[in-house]
Amino acid sequence: QVFKKGGQFLLRLGSEDVPYNEDFRFFVTTKMANPHYLPEICIKVTVINFTVTLFGLEDQLVADVVKNERPDLAELRANLVVQIAADKAEMDRLEQLILKLLSEAGDDLLADDTLIVTLDQSKQTGDSCKERMASAEESMKEIDEVTEVLRPCATRASIIYFVVADLANIDPMYQYSLQFFASLFEQRLAASDRSDDPQERIQIIVKDFTEFIYTKICMGLFEDHKLLFAFMMCNRCLRHKVHAQFMGKQYITDEEWSFFLRGVEAGKGVVEESIEGNCPKWMNAGTFQKLQVLERLTMMSGNKAFEGLTAEMFTPQWEDFGMDDNMTNRKMPGEWGSKLTAFQQLLIIKALRENFLQLVVRNVVEAEMGSHYIVSPPFDLVGCFKDSKKTMPLIFVLSAGADPTDYLVKLARDLDYEERLHFISLGQGQGQKAENLIQMGRESGDWVCLQNCHLAASWMPTLERIQEMQDPDQIDDMYRLWLTSMPSPSF
Secondary structure: OEEEEOOEEEEEEOOEEEEOOOOOOOOOOOOOOOOOOOHHHHOOOOOOOOOOOHHHHHHHHHHHHHHHHOHHHHHHHHHHHHHHHHHHHHHHHHHHHHHHHHHHOOOOHHHOHHHHHHHHHHHHHHHHHHHHHHHHHHHHHHHHHHHHHHHHHHHHHHHHHHHHHHHHHOOOOOOOOHHHHHHHHHHHHHHOOOOOOHHHHHHHHHHHHHHHHHHHHHOOOOHHHHHHHHHHHHHHHHHOHHHHHHHOOOOOOHHHHHHHHHHHHHHOOOOOOOOOOOOOOOOOHHHHHHHHHHHHHHHHOOOOOOOOHHHHOOOHHHHHHHOOOOHHHOOOOOOHHHHOOHHHHHHHHHHHOHHHHHHHHHHHHHHHOOHHHHOOOOOOHHHHHHHOOOOOOEEEEOOOOOOOHHHHHHHHHHOOOHHHEEEEEOOOOOHHHHHHHHHHHHHHOOEEEEEOHHHHHHHHHHHHHHHHOOOHHHOOOOOEEEEEEOOOOOO
């Protein structure tokens, strides 16, 4: 509580009174993605949600695309924004000036020469501003048309970023900053093949960046999670209706996605749970109920892809298909194999034989995205080093029994850096030694490897502070910081 004492404002802070200035403002930031505050906190503070959104990021990235593809338009747009803002401010100033002069004028307005001259000048200036604003807005429309043509590149990149961001829910080590992601996007815009045809150029950017980011992110994923990452990219693209249309693919409806995640539970409260009639002899009642829910749930939204599916289950062809342990490599009976998308076929196979889900997920990724995304990229430490920066540490995420030391020593030997590679295993009392070694490496350009960071969780905030306070101009270009750690939430 603020109070006044002896002509001075004071603030009760704990048990002490401290001087208070009315211009004081207190800002607090959090890295929590979805923080929840109690009502008594919310009424005392102003909470600002600064989280990036899919469409907000898309607008940021499309500006980068325009800047790379049409730098002339990007520069023109920046100038027009400044010009329009200046003209609007000038118009407001003139209005205020005229109102002020009118309020100060006497009874005879025509006798006030200053007022008449000012009005005449204001009219001329106002007309010029209006003409410039009309021309600028017309130019902005032309720029916006070019921007919309290039938007699919930014849409794909925005979709992929949120897939990458969600990887942190799988393992706390899978965390990538937006700054890092945006730098990769700009890098691929400049490095990808050029084309004079805008549509061909867009396809090149989309394909190049998607393949590049898949390879780049997979370098930091455990083998078990690489196919999951590819499938997440695939379904996110297909669940975005506009982008699926751009890809020439049929988009995944909300009902289909809900059934994939929840199975029979997706139909609760929406469709009847009772099974109508007898189920086929070759399948159990639970499986037949899943197929009924799938058919009814999708038809309620006007999607007739699965119409008549349950009736088909009584045919010998479907019995043969359903009992085949190699069904994931077979074409579905009748017209179902041609009229359904790869994801829709996945839903049927998941209902029939859920143990085949991983196999059929691979089929979906290959059919919709290409064979590049079902193959694990090879470990490429040389490529990682070439893409790295002196200000950005390289992290080896360890699994049980894994030791990247030999690979790092070999890389240093190949680059004639073996004598300038320094290792230190973190643990109790090693923090200051590691800090001194980092400072020495920055000055001399040597490499520093901090091993077992998970054993020094309490020192990680210090390392974060060291990285945030670094001055790139004071660091040798050849300096690199290498870290090794087991998966750890504290890291």
